[in-house]
Amino acid sequence: MGANSDFVSTTEQRSDPILEVRNTSVTFDMDRGESRVLDSVDIDIEREEIVGIVGESGSGKSMFASALLDAVVKPGVLTGDITYYPEPDEPVDLLNLSKRELRKTRWEEISMVFQGAMSSFNPTQSIRGHFEETIDAHNASFEEGMERARELLSDLYLDADRVLDSYPHELSGGMKQRALIALAMVLQPKVLVMDEPTAALDLLMQRSILRMLREVKEKYEITMVFITHDLPLVAKLADRMVVMYAFEFVEQGSKEEIIRNASHPYTRALLNATPNLGLEPENMNPIPGSSPDPVDVPQGCSYHPRCPLADEQCIQADPDYHEVTDTHEVACFHWEQSADVVEYAVPEEGDR
DSSP states (O other): OSSSSSSOOOOTTOOEEEEEEEEEEEEETTEEEEEEEEEEEEEEEETEEEEEEEEOOSHHHHHHHHHHTTOOOOOOOOEEEEEEEOTTOEEEGGGGOOOOHHHHHHHHTTTOOOOOOHHHHHSSSSSHHHHHHHHHHTTTTHHHHHHHHHHHHHHHTTOOHHHHOOOOGOOOOHHHHHHHHHHTTTTSEHHHHHHHHHHHHHHHHHHHHHHHHHHHHHHTTTTEEEESSSSHHHTTOOOOEEEEETTTEEEEEEEEHHHOHHHHHHOHHHHHHHTTTSGGGGGGGOSSSSSTTSSSSSSSSSSSSOOOTOOOOHHOOOEEEEETTTEEEOOOOGGGGGGHHHOOOOOEEEEE
């Protein structure tokens, strides 16, 4: 099920990782057998870059996010190695921290914006109360923390005092989402993990939040991991894209390489299935078949039951990662033929 070589950053720009993930898996014991919902993934996440993790629902994206914070809910079992570098020469083994150390690391060093802003807020508590509670729980300076909260809210184009004095139900979806991003950043983390943060918003608000995130990232020099099913949308924000299928990484590269020269049949099919105003409806094709059952992932290449290029080799063996360019890797035996078999129209600005 996992490919036969490390899937890590390979270019000259990838020389200062803030997170190193090696052979990391998440499993659940079920009556039907072991369910593997993250399968031996390897990746370096560079300091101050924005990485987009994309794939269909159920591909393992959210589980990867939880793994980065050692926040996999029991009875899930997280194994492997995740090393955090607050400074280049200061490795921290995230999976061997004490409860006290882990509590301090979450929010203060690595923070997360969860899916669904409405369900992330206590409806009986004001937004100000959420900030105060977070600051107090980590013994941070109250005055500095609240001043930072106001600055973050302002950076996200919100009226800070109005938002802080409001209850969640008094804010629009976009306002709640931006307030949640500010809350996740109030303790000045070095890494911000965002799990489908724009999924419930309309297209204009999605684009607006992505633009704001880029501005906030530059101002606060933060590393971002942006998890989504919407590949073209996150390409507007990310520096690098990583494509997940069946709980493993199948392709990674710069956003330009992934959007304009996708080499895995699944990535190309994912782009082909994306709504695009520049295409006729009959040319927008859903990916046939369905994602594999985590208890019964196919032998060999996990995508072979849905892949038009699959042959006996794909059924029997896991593909190694192949170097398309210095900044682009793909786990596929037939990546050089994928462009001829799975065509897609490159999304242009304004199409969506």
